[in-house]
Amino acid sequence: MGVSGVGKSTIGNLLSKELSIPFFDGDDYHPKENILKMSKGEPLNDTDRLGWLQTLNKLAIQQLKDKGCIIVCSALKESYRTILSATIKNSTKWVFLTGSFELIEKRINERKGHFMSSDLLKSQFSTLEEPKNAIKVAISLTPNTIVKVIRKELENTAEFGLFGLGVMGKSLSRNLASKGFNISLFNRHLSGKEEDVAVNFKNEFKELATALPFDDIASFVNSLQKPRKIMLMVNAGKIVDHVIEYLLPFLDEGDILIDGGNSNYNKTKERFDYLTSKHIHFIGAGVSGGEEGALKGPSIMPGGHKEAYKKVQPFLEAIAAKDANNMPCCTHIGTEGSGHFVKMVHNGIEYVEMQLLAEVFLMLTAMGNNPDQIATILEGYKDTANSYLLEITIDILRKKEGDDWLVNKIMDKAGNKGTGNWTTIATAELGVPSTMIASALFARYISFFKDERIAASKHFSTTTDANLDLSVAAILEAYQFARIINHYQGFRLIDEASARYNWGLNLSELARIWTNGCIIRSDFMSGLVKTFKTTNNILTDKDIISTINTLKPSIKKVVAACILNEIPIPNFSESINFLNGFAVANSSANLIQAQRDYFGAHTYQRIDNNTNKFYHTDWKNH
Known part of the structure; x- marks a missing residue:
């Protein structure tokens, strides 16, 4: 493409031989009335060109059934190029030949027997809308060089x-x-x-x-x-x-x-x-x-x-x-947005997994272990609770700088880039109790208040016991318990979003792609691939139910001991608090609903009426 006189036909012919595909000159397809009009020195308008452009489009479509072709055409406007490439845009490549007005005018004047005179060149330049997506070649180059440039661009x-x-x-x-x-x-x-x-x-x-x-x-x-x-x-x-x-x-x-x-x-x-x-x-x-x-x-x-x-x-x-x-x-x-949603929840689960390991570190430190000793203890966890995050934590704890462990020199302020915040907002918006993700996020927020924490430590003295009466095995079992609850809450949030937004997410397939490559890959995740083939709620799986009941005494013992010794373990604590609040047939929410009805007339349902009827009471009259 390009204005008249740039050498479209010459280059098109040479290129067709170079690529061994047919060549067609668009000028040969002008109807007689167009040729007559241009011979009189009258420029064509859009109406004149429409049928001609459509004819060339049909020609291109026909040639694409074989191996394609080269068509030369002025195609000065974007609208013309849209017509020319209609239905075949992804199979079309534009080559834009460009040069100065003076050079092109000279070439037109030297051309003999053509209906297009140099008098129309100004109108062509004023009409020209340069294409954004085209191979642009200067006609000051020799024809053979131009063909080589075009071929290289087409192949490259x-x-x-x-x-x-x-x-x-x-x-x-x-x-x-x-x-x-x-x-x-x-x-x-x-x-x-x-x-x-x-x-x-x-x-x-x-x-x-x-x-x-x-x-x-x-x-x-x-x-x-x-x-x-x-x-x-x-x-x-x-x-x-x-x-x-x-x-x-x-x-x-x-x-x-x-x-x-x-x-x-x-x-x-x-x-x-x-x-x-x-x-x-x-x-x-x-x-x-x-x-x-x-x-x-x-x-x-x-x-x-x-x-x-x-x-x-x-x-x-x-x-x-x-x-x-x-x-x-x-x-x-x-x-x-389903892909970014599950990645967001992936990061929320990740927040919890990291926080749980930080809490294990805190407990084992309070029991008098140094980072090397803790790393050795965590090595033992790999047999029953291995994960990528466990492995990197072991590496981190063994890294020394001089005579001290590097982890001891790192400022205790944990940053975040927003995904934990978004996950917490999403769990609130969807009404799903992913409490451990929120707790892990807030633990990071608390860590960032370093100066205020230092000030508070002077007024509210803690008495952590270096002889914390806990076994390594009990902490491991509590850790396993908390991880199960974390994965339940994360996948439950994904399942709720899938239903709410009609995404049709496959939890088993999602667990599968999280078995390698990602930060939360673990042996437990690998097991969930099979679990999710029969249920979307892992708390209904008989094997997981049995495991939770086996681990429950340890989580209770660990959380109680840490609270008594003033050791902050928000995610361990939240895991058992969640299950205690979740696995109960009758909760204290009846009193809350009564309070809501008292001050806001929000009504309530009764357990002795299964008709879904709502009641309101004047609570001031005893």
């Missing part, structure tokens, strides 16, 4: 694009490249701050030898095969929306954007709906495993339209971790 396309080269983006890029995929890499250009990031990254690792690096958005998008598949590895929040708006002008219908960050599932649903209205697919994919997991194999939780997932499935499943049966720890979760 990537299957998958990574937008954002932070820690996770870089690791996923290397993972994809190591699996043999042709990828394009994009990182923004900020003078003096972020320059040549993609180029330098490509040159750093041999597996990226064929990767295409960019800091220009148009070139990055144009380097990708259609439908384009672009994974956004940017920080969650408004930056995701900014990137989407940045990319949109360069995208075509059917292209796929994947948000691989820790985005809020509500925002993912909004983006999903927004991009659906633009005919762009959006997949919110939770990615767990950290930097190492992203490089060697993470657990991936993609949510979006099933047909869109199928197009990115080969890429995501290839880079995912593998379960015990060598199946990828990646599966289509559901639609809308």
Whole structure:
């Protein structure tokens, strides 16, 4: 494409021979009335062109049934190109020949026997709307050079694009490249701050030898095969929306954007709906495993339209971790924000698992053990309660710096990036008592009030007993008990969201993709794959019921001893408090409902009436 006189026919002919596909000159398909009008020096209007453009579109569709073709056509407006590529947009590649007015005018004047005169060139330049997604070549080059440039650009396309080269983006890029995929890499250009990031990254690792690096958005998008598949590895929040708006002008219908960050599932649903209205697919994919997991194999939780997932499935499943049966720890979760929701709850479960280990550490320290001794004790836990987090905790406790353990030098302020907060909000909104997640989150909040804690410690002296009367075995059993309750609460929250939002989530399949690659992988999680094949409520499974009853004496003993010795164990405590409040046929909530009716006339139901009738009482008259 390009204005008249740029050499479209010459280049098209040469390119057709180079690629061994048919060539067609769009000018040959003008109706007689169009040719007559242009011969008189009258420019064509949109009405004149419509039938001609539709004819060329039909020609292209017909040729695609074989091996395609090359068609040359001025195609000056975006609307013209839309007509020309109707129904075949993903099979169309535009080549835009461009040059100066003076050069093109000279060429037209040297051309003989053509109905188009140089008098119409100005109108063509004024009509021209440059395409955003095209191979752009200057006609100042020789024809053979132009053909070589075009061929190289046509062949130099990537299957998958990574937008954002932070820690996770870089690791996923290397993972994809190591699996043999042709990828394009994009990182923004900020003078003096972020320059040549993609180029330098490509040159750093041999597996990226064929990767295409960019800091220009148009070139990055144009380097990708259609439908384009672009994974956004940017920080969650408004930056995701900014990137989407940045990319949109360069995208075509059917292209796929994947948000691989820790985005809020509500925002993912909004983006999903927004991009659906633009005919762009959006997949919110939770990615767990950290930097190492992203490089060697993470657990991936993609949510979006099933047909869109199928197009990115080969890429995501290839880079995912593998379960015990060598199946990828990646599966289509559901639609809308489901992928980011389950990743959010995954992180909530993770908060609890980390807090429980911190509480075990605190108890074993109070019993007089140093970090090395605690690590050895935890090694013994691996036989019955092994997990990734247990393994890394052992490594952490054994790390020394000088004569002291490094953990002793770390400030006791635990940060968070929002997912625990979102999970706590979600559990409140959905009315599910995932109390341990909230308790773990608040434990982190408490830790951050360091100065106030120091001040309080001077007024409210604690008397932790270095001879805490607990056995290592009892703490292990209490730990196992608390972990069961944590997993019940987390999966119960997911199940409620699935029902509320009509996601149809498969808890067994979800547990399966969490058996490797992710932070909460564990032997217990592997067992849940089978458990969830028969129930969505693990507290109804006979084996788990038996285990809980066996472990219950230990959790009661551990919690009681810690409270008496003023050792804070909020998650251990919450696990037994939850079960005590949950596994009771008649609770104290009858008094609360009476109080609500007293001051707010909120009414109540009666246990001696099963008709669902509601009552109100004037409580002041005894």
